[in-house]
Amino acid sequence: MIILYIHGLSSSGQSGTVDLLRRYFPSACIIAPDLPLDPMAALQLLRETCDINHPDLIIGTSMGGMFAQQLFGYRKILVNPAFRLADVLKQNKGENKFFNRRQDGAQTFIIDDALIEEYEALAARRFENIPDGENKITFGMFGRYDDLVNDSDLFLQHYSNITWFDGGHRLNDKILKNFVVPEINKVI
Numbered sequence: 001m002i003i004l005y006i007h008g009l010s011s012s013g014q015s016g017t018v019d020l021l022r023r024y025f026p027s028a029c030i031i032a033p034d035l036p037l038d039p040m041a042a043l044q045l046l047r048e049t050c051d052i053n054h055p056d057l058i059i060g061t062s063m064g065g066m067f068a069q070q071l072f073g074y075r076k077i078l079v080n081p082a083f084r085l086a087d088v089l090k091q092n093k094g095e096n097k098f099f100n101r102r103q104d105g106a107q108t109f110i111i112d113d114a115l116i117e118e119y120e121a122l123a124a125r126r127f128e129n130i131p132d133g134e135n136k137i138t139f140g141m142f143g144r145y146d147d148l149v150n151d152s153d154l155f156l157q158h159y160s161n162i163t164w165f166d167g168g169h170r171l172n173d174k175i176l177k178n179f180v181v182p183e184i185n186k187v188i
Contacts, residue, residue, distance in 0.1 A: 006064030
């Protein structure tokens with residue numbers, strides 16, 4: 001089984017979530033690239049990764065959930081997808097730190113007006129041309145106590161497979177083990 005994991009904005013493909021997924025699914029090949037900050041470059045990288053690897057499942061968290069939603073034709077779990085990411089970016093302008101080590105060694109990134117505009121442009125098209133059948137293969141998971149991003153309303157405008165879990169925006173071992181892993185097992 002091939003799983004593509006797509007990280008959130010301040011994270012990387014070397015996050016603790018990736019380590020836990022590898023521990024819970026030792027026979028799976030977990031692919032977790034570091035995303036470029038540029039949204040179109042990130043989406044292009046993800047589409048190329050899918051074309052090459054043909055994942056059986058895509059899991060995206062936060063910003064990664066927003067990108068995963070746009071990878072049509074694949075089973076996917078969107079965990080707290082940040083469909084309104086530009087709103088979060090506006091509140092965090094300037095230099096920000098990555099939470100996890102990145103392959104390129106970058107430790108910080110800059111949120112400026114140009115980056116916000118790029119995410120707004122991507123968001124304007126996020127739900128365009130959703131192919132038939134996507135509702136059956138797209139699953140949303142939302143933390144009941146997510147005070148950072150809660151876009152369940154947008155998700156439910158386009159999809160119906162939704163699960164709520166007792167947690168906030170960021171994943172931890174307990175949430176992954178008790179809520180996300182069982183959902184993965186149901187989906188695969």
